[in-house]
Amino acid sequence: MLEVKNLKKHFGHIEAVKGISFTVEKGEVLGFLGPNGAGKSTTMRMITGFLPPTSGTAIVCGHDVQKDPVSAKRAMGYLPENAPAYDSMMVTDFLRFAARLRGMSGVALEDKVEATIHKCHLLKVRNQSIHTLSKGYRQRTCFAQAIIHDPPVLIMDEPTDGLDPNQKHVVRSMINDMAAEKVIIVSTHILEEVEAVCSRAVIIANGKIVTNSTPDELKSQSKNGRLDEVFRRLTLDDEDDAYKPASAGEKDAHKLSPAHKEDM
Numbered sequence: 001m002l003e004v005k006n007l008k009k010h011f012g013h014i015e016a017v018k019g020i021s022f023t024v025e026k027g028e029v030l031g032f033l034g035p036n037g038a039g040k041s042t043t044m045r046m047i048t049g050f051l052p053p054t055s056g057t058a059i060v061c062g063h064d065v066q067k068d069p070v071s072a073k074r075a076m077g078y079l080p081e082n083a084p085a086y087d088s089m090m091v092t093d094f095l096r097f098a099a100r101l102r103g104m105s106g107v108a109l110e111d112k113v114e115a116t117i118h119k120c121h122l123l124k125v126r127n128q129s130i131h132t133l134s135k136g137y138r139q140r141t142c143f144a145q146a147i148i149h150d151p152p153v154l155i156m157d158e159p160t161d162g163l164d165p166n167q168k169h170v171v172r173s174m175i176n177d178m179a180a181e182k183v184i185i186v187s188t189h190i191l192e193e194v195e196a197v198c199s200r201a202v203i204i205a206n207g208k209i210v211t212n213s214t215p216d217e218l219k220s221q222s223k224n225g226r227l228d229e230v231f232r233r234l235t236l237d238d239e240d241d242a243y244k245p246a247s248a249g250e251k252d253a254h255k256l257s258p259a260h261k262e263d264m
Ligand SMILES: Nc1ncnc2c1ncn2[C@@H]1O[C@H](COP(=O)(O)OP(=O)(O)O)[C@@H](O)[C@H]1O
Pocket: 011, 014, 016, 034, 035, 036, 037, 038, 039, 040, 041, 042, 043
């Protein structure tokens, strides 16, 4: 249902994405994992047609995003990184605007906006301006924008980044509720997310896929069943060797959480 075919992106001399291919079927939630700067957002922007690839393409429900971008975009909902939205709009008006952009009007539009406000737990803030929302509500408003047209394919870039545990739980529940009906890709560098929502994980580092497997298969690569140890082993490059656990070893794995990578 979604096929990513050898996507590459160069920014000048930077090779941000170096040939990424994978497929995702309906009912799958694919975790798109990797350290900061690995190329997750760039890949998602290319899949969703927001950024032209240097080469390669994505086929979304049979539509090539390069050759037939309108049909491909119609089939997708996209929650970009940092949940961009129009700050001065009220939540309800923003969702009406998103629904109009998706071709809805009249009673059908109002019904859809109401249903989406309920589904995304936005009742309390529906009449608030977006700039007054807490991060969790802002994220959910942008999530609502992404699903307003009930797309078969949903692409979410770090949907729980910076949320508190309760807010994360709500977003993850919303993803799980939709999982059976859609193709979903969720990027994250939060490993607990993989176990909470993903049926499969693609890990990328330096613009390339280093593994594509189920969370259980990944965990089985560590003696202690620790995803963070597997993630670190697969994604640390030579410059980071000093932080690599000894090859035997997971004995020191607790000393470096993946969060340390964010500061590097
Ligand atoms: N518009 C851009 N111009 C130049 N370099 C970019 C641009 N966007 C991303 N990059 C670079 O591409 C690499 C991948 O970035 P990104 O896709 O944002 O990674 P991730 O989302 O995994 O953190 C990084 O080295 C980043 O600095």
